[in-house]
Amino acid sequence: MRQPTEFGRFFLQGLGRTAQRGQEQISAPGDLAIADTTEPFEIANRHDFKLFCFAIPRRLLPKGLLDRPRLNLSTTKTGRALSPERSEVTRNSA
Numbered sequence: 001m002r003q004p005t006e007f008g009r010f011f012l013q014g015l016g017r018t019a020q021r022g023q024e025q026i027s028a029p030g031d032l033a034i035a036d037t038t039e040p041f042e043i044a045n046r047h048d049f050k051l052f053c054f055a056i057p058r059r060l061l062p063k064g065l066l067d068r069p070r071l072n073l074s075t076t077k078t079g080r081a082l083s084p085e086r087s088e089v090t091r092n093s094a
Helices: 077-081 083-093
Strands: 005-020 023-027 032-035 041-056
Touching: 023 032, 032 041
Parallel strands: none
Antiparallel strands: 005 023, 005 032, 005 041
């Protein structure tokens, strides 16, 4: 039997929108957004975006993360400290 897999996006540049279960999430560079693939969802990306997309087995996610599936790293001291590294990743991935 296939295990449930979630869809993740780590934003390097630009803005993204994820809508699911009547909630809308806006993500900026340094944020991680996760969508539950067992339910309908919508995504949109804007402003010359760059991001990494990946699949995550649900069993590896912390319990309760899908109730609020976004990590706003861009609003934390640690996230802001990662800004130069994000820029380097962006340059190297182009």
